Amino acid sequence: MDNFIVAMSRYKRRKYDETLQLCDKMLENNQRDQAAWLLKCNCLVRKSYIDDLEIDEEGIGDILLDENTVSQFARPGTSFQRPITSRQGGGDINPIMRPMSKSGRPITGFARPGTNKPVSSSQNRLETALKGNRPGTTRPITSGGRYMRLGTASLASSGDQFLDANKLDMKKIAKKGAIAKAICNYLLYVEINPKKALELSAEATQISEYKDWWWKERLGKCYHILGLQREAEKQFQSSLKNENIIKTQLELAKVYIKLDQPITAIECYRKGLEKHPHEIQFVLGIARVYDQLNQQTKAVEFYKQVLAFESSNMEAVAQIAAHQFYIDQPEESTLFYQRLLQLGINTAELWNNLGLCLFFDGQYDLFYPCFERALQLADETNRAEIWYNISHVFIYMGEMGMAYQCLKMVLQFDPHHAEAYNNLGVIEIKHGNIERGKYELQVSMKEGEMLLEPHFNSALWAYNTCEYQDAFKLVNKAIFIYPDHEESIKLKKQIEDILKVF
The missing domain is CATH 1.25.40.10 (Tetratricopeptide repeat domain)
Known part of the structure; x- marks a missing residue:
């Protein structure tokens, strides 16, 4: 032939x-x-x-030499740099219920290029690009x-x-x-x-x-x-x-x-x-x-x-x-994740999400094997997130000691995990380790500039210790991150009333 x-x-x-x-x-x-x-x-x-068609990640050079911006002050909802953050504006993301990435964008259910696109200023966008979500994962x-x-x-x-x-x-x-x-x-x-x-x-x-x-x-x-x-x-x-x-x-x-x-x-x-x-x-x-x-x-x-x-x-x-x-x-979420299992997906992320759904659905006899399977399939990139979710399970069960140990495991695999530092700070303060707790909250704010919880917790602690100027700055940052956060709005009003007296 x-x-x-x-x-x-x-x-x-x-x-x-x-x-x-x-x-x-x-x-x-x-x-x-x-x-x-x-x-x-x-x-x-x-x-x-x-x-x-799927490669749309923004590189460091693209951020520095970006001359394609239409308006420096775009209206919320008309630019990826200014997404809608309040319910009055038509947004429906609650940063308290849904975790946010370090760049301030909600974590999606499906990872793809562009999901970690920064939403803050150009300087913060550059810092995010240089640092990456995890060590060793910087942008091109x-x-x-x-x-x-x-x-x-x-x-x-x-x-x-x-x-x-x-x-x-x-x-x-x-x-x-x-x-x-x-x-x-x-x-x-x-x-x-x-x-x-x-x-x-x-x-x-x-x-x-x-x-x-x-x-x-x-x-x-x-x-x-x-x-x-x-x-x-x-x-x-x-x-x-x-x-x-x-x-x-x-x-x-x-x-x-x-x-x-x-x-x-x-x-x-x-x-x-x-x-x-x-x-x-x-x-x-x-x-x-x-x-x-x-x-x-x-x-x-x-x-x-x-x-x-x-x-x-x-x-x-x-x-x-x-x-x-x-x-x-x-x-409802459990049914969709079971559908992914039927499609042949067998990843640590899927078993982790299924375990969380079963726990919050009250099926306590089924969620533990899911986390076991997730840890077996995990690697260095996702093991910290699984331990962080397990710590939340122990927090809901009232086992603060076990939650503390899980958070320490998180930091062992990922020393830059801002959410883990925030939760550790709260647990340390509740146990009476005030200075250690304040330090953990400061590290959390440094690692996660767009996280609501560490800023609000630090503002609340500064208010309780009569450091009103620091509390006012921190609560303003929390309101900037999430304008509809009622507790932050109430705390800001209380601080303003006290500062008026002085």
Whole structure:
């Protein structure tokens, strides 16, 4: 049988290493075999391909050199930097009931790139990017750094360089149709060289007389990777005029998200739904935007629509499960987590969440084995969170000694866990270790600048010890984090009444 037919068969079955070996043999016999060369190029692209629609993490360089902000003082709910934080404004996130990340964003039920996007000032955003949520998990220097990381392993395994991008004549290559498209994909996904890909796409777009939607989409992708979002927006819009493609619409919405225009991104997703009413990626996109704007009720409505189209969508099931738990319906949340178990998910996070749901549902004979299973499956990244949740179980049971030991275990695995420091501080103060408790609360405020509890607890303790100026500053910070916190509002009024007397 002809080697090319065998290579094509293995390529279709995704046996890329075997395909590359056959292509090398054919090219050794005939270096001008364009079919074998094209197959090898496509094989290398497939081997290194990543779904870059999900890569939207903000790098350190993107934060420092961000010139795309529309308004420095955006209205709440119209920017990812200023999500709705009060119920009067339409938000439905209660920081007391739902834990917040160190950047001030509610912890979602499904982790994905962008869920830890900071919401505070640019200085705090930079500090968060440099520090990372956990030691050793800092952001890449730029968003392109994430592409480089993901493509490194495939580049190392590819051996000798297939193409020398610096020696390519883009004007000649742009005239070769399928070969030009393969080289463009190679430059984007294998060599991670968007500048050369941009040069090739521009030449090919001119040759096609600006009528080929594919080259315009590639131009937009190159501009997006290089950080030129406005140029990328124009190219994606022009591509959609020639041909309404789902991926192009998703890329355009991604550009608006990068430009911090969530309302425009939602409109873009809705336009895509009008043309493709059964595409769940548009519904998921709308739900994710509402989720990042702290409008959980609206987000859950769209996640339910996703389940109506695809009942096995893990992200929608996990998000609804987390939402049901935080609105005090653990029995409903248990059903959704059981659904994830049926879908084949077997992770420490899932068993941890299921254990919490069973405990708060009153099924005390079932929650303990779930935490045991979670600890067995845990690794260094999530073991601290599981012990923190177990400490909460002991706190609800009144076993403060066991809760204290669990919190110490949390700090052993994660010395920067702000919530654990806060709870330790409260327990130390209740046991009479005043100075130690105050120190734990100070560390908690330092590690979690957007956490409500340590600021309120410190303000309350300063008020009780007649340190009214410090209490006033701390309670103002607590109200800034959560404007609807009734206890903080009452405490601030009491402090103001005392300060008026003086």
